Amino acid sequence: MTETVPFGYQDIDPAEKQGRVGGIFSNVAAKYDIMNDVMSGGMHRLWKDRFVRRVKPRSGEDILDMAGGTGDIAFRMVKSGANVTVADINQDMLDVGIERAVDQGEDRLVWSCQDAEKLKFPDRSFDAYTIVFGIRNVTYIDKALAEAHRVLRYGGRFFCMEFASTEWPVFGEVYDAYSHHLMPRLGQMIAGDADSYRYLAESIRRFPKPPVFEQMIRDAGFVSTKVEQILGGAVNIHSGWKA
Template sequence: MSDTVSFGYTDVTPSEKTARVGDVFRSVAARYDLMNDAMSGGMHRLWKDHFVRRVAPRPGEQILDMAGGTGDIAFRLAARGTRVTVADINAAMLEVGMQRATKRGINGLVWTEANAEVLAFPDRQFDAYTIAFGIRNVTDIPAALREARRVLKRGGRFFCLEFSTTTWPGFADVYDAYSHRLVPKLGKLLANDEASYRYLIESIRRFPDMPAFKAMIEEAGFVQVKAEPILGGLVAIHSGWKI
């Protein structure tokens, strides 16, 4: 990994990025749904439903939902009868998820504080690995991808839902203006936190586009890697298999 990494539009040391991202998510944890609504116009719920359909979870499977602290993906997976381990580096996000699960009467989830770059799970433990709107906040993405492959069983599948770069003419300009100008203001209005929302938008702009991220997944050792654009690539589902 290089000496500096991106934190939004700023280049910082890897350790500083990890600390700053932690601060961002501790700040927004209690208002995470509001954050996602602000960045997606409320469409994140539909994208997550579609994502889980692509994962095609089967009863009895073990799935690791990485960066899944508040439980949005885990709840959907558990409804299909899977055994879900929810892992997140941020304890505040996990706390929100556990509270939400209690309120909804969802039992059986395993909650664990974990860094995606250095997982404590043994090799070949999980049937699937999911990460939704989390990979762009990881300091060392290649390391996280290698760890994802390591903890998957042979034949295991990797699925990532993340903001990307839309290729639709005109729409890209509209969303760019909306996200850069309006979302931070909404963050200030709804959560009294303009800076965190600004970082989250900037982090989208610094994240690799679909071909570049697809190549990173392949470099980590996954095969049959695919990128499925949504809204022309505003959001994308990347997937791959471990053989």
């Protein structure tokens, strides 16, 4: 059988996924931050604040924010005095982040176009690796996790925040209806792109359940893994350490 990987509800050739996902984020880059506010009712800001509190960035340490795109997480972490590198495979997303940094007078961030599955950084380059709402879009999650482990120093920490299907019964039904029907309509109204937001909703359903993903993190070599659920598991903060 020919190998396939998930792309929303479709199964496609692995060689196609990176380009198709790249096209989606190029399409939505300019409106990405506005859509995050609209789709979450502003709650994504609270989730990201909570995430950064868990990371506990410290002055002088080196942090890689993978799939950092427009810089939402990096802008929060750099306030600690940490040396933050924002990496993303999509230059259009990075360009939006760079423009935001210029507007805010923030010149401490490093911006780098990188493939999460094939990072160009040397082994043991960072004290922490973060990835927020990005790992479900890579072609091979296990390769991205292996690269995260490789570029971390011993004692380094891994933090990932990602969506999943909620375990709250009533809320789960509302959440499914919202994400499958209303989210694409909002995408069309605000960003002029329903298909990209339909994919983003579908990709959540295809992402491994939290216990399965936690095992993948352990399989990549991380220890002391944990999962912190938000909204009954609709959003999860995963963490682990490189021993």
